[in-house]
Amino acid sequence: MASAYDTTDVPAPRPVSGEVVIRMAGVQKWYDSFHVLKDIELEVHKGERIVICGPSGSGKSTLIRCINQLEKHQKGTITVNGVTIDAHHRHLDQVRRDVGMVFQQFNLFPHLTVVENCMLAPMRVRGTSKQEARDIAMKYLARVRIPEQADKYPGQLSGGQQQRVAIARSLCMNPKVMLFDEPTSALDPEMVKEVLDTMIGLAEDGMTMLCVTHEMGFAKSVADRVIFMDRGEIVEQATPAEFFTNPKSERTRNFLGQIL
Numbered sequence: 372m373a374s375a376y377d378t379t380d381v382p383a384p385r386p387v388s389g390e391v392v393i394r395m396a397g398v399q400k401w402y403d404s405f406h407v408l409k410d411i412e413l414e415v416h417k418g419e420r421i422v423i424c425g426p427s428g429s430g431k432s433t434l435i436r437c438i439n440q441l442e443k444h445q446k447g448t449i450t451v452n453g454v455t456i457d458a459h460h461r462h463l464d465q466v467r468r469d470v471g472m473v474f475q476q477f478n479l480f481p482h483l484t485v486v487e488n489c490m491l492a493p494m495r496v497r498g499t500s501k502q503e504a505r506d507i508a509m510k511y512l513a514r515v516r517i518p519e520q521a522d523k524y525p526g527q528l529s530g531g532q533q534q535r536v537a538i539a540r541s542l543c544m545n546p547k548v549m550l551f552d553e554p555t556s557a558l559d560p561e562m563v564k565e566v567l568d569t570m571i572g573l574a575e576d577g578m579t580m581l582c583v584t585h586e587m588g589f590a591k592s593v594a595d596r597v598i599f600m601d602r603g604e605i606v607e608q609a610t611p612a613e614f615f616t617n618p619k620s621e622r623t624r625n626f627l628g629q630i631l
């Protein structure tokens with residue numbers, strides 16, 4: 372019988388480049404007196420695909436939101452594509468331009484059409500012309516395979532389609548890294564696959580990705596490294612083959628026991 376930790380389908384590790392896209396060094400964060408991130412050390416290399424998992428409330432969202440400074444850390448440094456943010460939080464715009472983010476709740480603008488949602492940031496932030504922004508938007512809507520939805524409003528689309536628009540919208544800014552925060556958690560089950568397939572396509576094209584997800588099938592087949600967080604700490608990080616067959620920590624084993 373296949374065990375919960377069956378890894379026959381885990382691919383061999385891929386070589387990754389030496390270029391560091393994200394480095395978090397000694398990052399600490401508190402919400403008032405609550406210590407939500409405890410001395411986070413993390414390096415993400417160009418082209419690497421990382422899955423972050425862990426119990427609810429362990430700090431996963433806070434960690435990735437600190438990378439694009441939607442949340443601000445109080446100690447340590449975060450370096451994205453060579454630009455370092457310390458506790459003074461300068462250079463935010465530069466960092467945000469390089470980092471795409473996809474949320475659980477899509478966060479599309481309801482009063483703008485799909486293509487307008489995708490055009491907005493390139494026009495506002497990069498000063499791209501309207502025609503060029505439309506061309507870029509249509510290119511990425513084609514890439515997530517919904518170009519025919521361009522002139523609809525988000526409310527007229529399924530959840531899976533809306534999430535693919537959110538991915539296309541991020542890609543229009545030509546990010547160096549993509550962050551995903553439980554991108555399939557709000558979807559009806561039949562729509563999860565189309566979003567995961569879109570993410571797999573991105574991974575295959577070489578995008579550097581950090582994904583908070585509990586889709587362990589995705590982690591096994593796509594991740595180069597799985598990170599387990601608990602109570603504000605990175606408890607364990609390993610290749611999927613190691614992580615699923617031989618988790619080192621008791622906390623990881625408990626977590627896997629609950630979700631697999």
Ligand code: ADP
Pocket residue numbers: 402405407425426427428429430431432433434
């Ligand atoms: P996860 O994504 O792993 O579920 P979060 O990063 O969202 O965890 O939250 C980690 C902890 O920080 C939780 O206990 C949560 O209640 C708390 N928290 C999150 N956001 C805030 C906030 N804005 N103010 C105060 N506490 C927060």
Ligand code: MG
Pocket residue numbers: 431432433552
């Ligand atoms: Mg979260």
